[in-house]
Amino acid sequence: MTMDMISAILVSGLVLGSVYALMASGLSLVWTTLGIFNFAHGSLMALGAYFAWTMTDAAGLNLWLGAGVAIAVAGMVGVGILIERTVIRPFYDDKDILLITVMTTLAVMIFLEKGIQFMWGARLKQLEPLVPGQVNLIGTTISAQEALIIVLAPLLLGALWAFLRYSNTGRGIRAVGQNPAAAKLIGVDVSKLFILTFALSAALAGLTGILLGSVRFITPTFGAEPLVKALIIVIFGGLGSLSGTIAAAYIIGVVEAALIFFVGIYWAPSMLFALLIAVLMLRPQGLFGKTVR
């Protein structure tokens, strides 16, 4: 194994890991706070990319890229609020909320996927890169956009962490996650924080889609593959902790890159799943997880 190979695996693993970390942290955030798992997360990612495409592409509104991205992310916040209102909120008091919201968010996923196809058609689309050109990173050449993803992901995740740790709202979100009843007693507006958390997660998904949308082609099912990877990551990392999720995302990213390098792109997903089953046999609560909620 030469240095070139190691560098190639590490760099592509970092790109994958960064995308997965952005995806999975949104899932993890919603899980710890609302106690539900959002299967529509992948289609939200696709929707964000399509929003940005419509805003910025010559065939769309042709806005300046930054403005287009900002509007798309704002749009995602709106979509997030709408979803929380319609398919999650009615079930907060149901004892089967977990199973029911799995099904309602699955329904949202189908709805968005088919809706996107309806609105934008099935043809491949691509976003303009936020930064053009190529970059050489420890001996491996990647597009500047991929380098941007590597740099931006830790910054965004760091900001998320700081927000949850130091701001009042962020502390409120964590309090609700730990004990909704007690949080309500000390005057936290639980309902408001639920909406906020879900909207934040939707915006994060949309942003991931926008970042990835200039690296890969956007299709209505663009979010399905990252969602499955994010599922594997949250199982590995244990859903309960944001740091565990992020660590798992980078580990899986590098492992996947190595698998693609050694066994090829076709076998990598199956090997990853075999690895997952092995881990679960030994540690049913995930690699970093504590107890199951």
Place this chain on the structure above:
Amino acid sequence: MPVAFNMKTLAIAAVLILGLLVPVFVEDTYVRHLFIIAFIYAIVAASWDLSLGYAGIFNFGHVAFFGIGVYATGLCAKLLGIDPWIAMLIGGVVASAAAAVVALPVVRLQGIYVVLVTFAFSQLVLQFVISQSQITGGTQGLVRVPTIELFGYNFLRDYKFGYYYVAFALLVISTLCLRFITRTDFGLSIRALRDNEDYGLARGIPIGLQRLKVLVASAFFAGIAGGFFAIYLRVASPEVFNFSTMALILSMVLVGGTSSIYGPVIAALALTFISEGLANVDGLAEGRFMLVAIAMVLVLLFFPKGLVSVFGKRAGKSGA
């Protein structure tokens, strides 16, 4: 109550006779086709109900078991030249084997992790099928699967007359088997584990083993249904793993009401006809799945026990 029992027997006999008479009166090939597809979906939905409804296992990989049946049968019949009848059976066995593999981690997991593993499994099967395109035909699917014969009777004749009876027989046998399973001690024990896990464990029910058996059994029916699907349509296409297929069949389970084998069967018949009917409306070929999605949410919002319960059927009588 002997009277109620007789009424029930009569009702079942009436439904059976009606089912047997349909192809005699319905000569339109397309309507017969819809019945056949509906029967196949009904088997998948009813067997899903065994693991999801009765056992309360959050199994979201059931459609993958169906798809595995489709491909196992298609590959055996086409590439290995195995008799299609046997290949169908192999489809069921392979689906069961896959379920056993998934069950290894699943029986030790709880709640959302079960959903995640089964869901991830179904997506990985899809990716696997697409990636092994030299064998499976990739996104194009596996075409020209050989079809069944019985005593020299070619099922391609008579406008699907023969296929209808095979599908109907499969449905009746599956429904009877599923009903039987839910009424045995085994069925009782899995319901006990669903309703009160701690108590069930304390009474000495081996939870891991029972869950493994449920998954293997429910996958077997889905696999057989998949096998017939491949033999009947003569293609195995990766579309069977789609979220849309999953949503459609899940909506059958929901509309029919969980924990009632008959409910999903009835719902499967109704929803297949509605959904296929909508598919012929302009612009709704894909859009109908948006309606399915909306219907799922509405049912969960307003009829959590299933629409069938509205008609006074005792859908939830088994303690849902």
